[in-house]
Amino acid sequence: MRPAPIIAPSILAADFAHLADEVRAIEGAADWVHVDVMxxxxxxxxxxxLPVVKSLRAATDIPFDVHLMITEPERWAPGYAEAGAYNVTFHAEACDDPVHLAKTLRAAGAKAGLAIDRDTPVEPYLELLPYVDTxxxxxxxxxFGGQSFLPEMLGKVRDVxxxxxxxxxxVRLEVDGGIAADTIEQAAAAGADAFVAGTAVYGAQDPAEAIRRLRGLAAEAPQSA
Structure with a gap:
């Protein structure tokens, strides 16, 4: 049975001047907080x-889903795990030895995630799935935040x-980019079970209610995979 859908609001779409308050506004509704590090x-x-993540970590109990869009993730990723991140995701394109880094993150107390960017084929990384959690x-x-969802990426989701x-x-299968009420069902039907949503949550009048609606839509989507 597919696990219940995870909704991870991205604070990239939040008001950075009031990040702690923005995160507290989704407590009780969000499964994870998605933290984009660029x-x-x-x-x-x-x-x-890392300093901001450490400070924000003290403001909420919601698990942090840290997405590292950085070079040299081997150097920096363990610090986020040690700071209390639940899941730390690094990019395949930036890492020479994903298996070693995944083991390092797990040893530091976090789940290990592998991200695949838009223009990167997924096939070379399918053999790495047993070594990662996400x-x-x-x-x-x-x-960049605020981009439109690319349905052609769903072929990768189906392959994974x-x-x-x-x-x-x-292994959690997460999607990130343009996830909203009109796209989340497509992603869920393709096989995703964790969903990053930025503007769809923080652009809503009631972010917590937006999260609940997205979760319901994902849960009700037909599963073709």
């Missing part, structure tokens, strides 16, 4: 880093879901 090298934008398929180009099923793995 370094102005791997991706053009620059967001927050696979994150970008349904946009990594590095098939491999998870064949190998009987306990």
């Amino acid at each position: 370094d102005n090298h791997f991706v053009p934008n620059l967001t927050i880093g 696979v994150l398929i970008m349904t946009i180009k990594a590095g 879901r098939r491999r998870i099923k064949v190998k009987d793995l306990e």
Whole structure:
């Protein structure tokens, strides 16, 4: 049986001047808080880093889903695990030895996630699924919020879901980019079971209610995988 859907609001769409309050506003509704870390090298934008994550971690009990869009994840990723992140996801394109880094993150107390960007084929990484806890398929180009969902990325989601099923793995299949009420059912039907939503949550009048609606839509989607 597919696990219950996870909704992970992205604070990239929140008001950075009041981050703690923005996170508290989704307590009791969000499953994870998705934290986008960008370094102005791997991706053009620059967001927050470890000091802010440490401070924010003290403000809420919601598990942190940290998405590292950075170069040298081997150097920086363990610090996020040690700071209390529940799941730390690094990009396949930025890492020379994903299996070693995944083991390092697990040893530091976090789940290990592998992200695949828009232009990266998923096939070379399917053999790594037994070594990670989460696979994150970008349904946009990594590095910018507010982009439109790319349905052509769902082929990757289906490929990963098939491999998870064949190998009987306990791996979360996450999607990130343009997830909203009009797209989440497509992603869930393709096999995703964790969903990053930014504007769809923080652009809503009631973020907590938006999360509940998204979860309901994902749970009701027909599962073709």
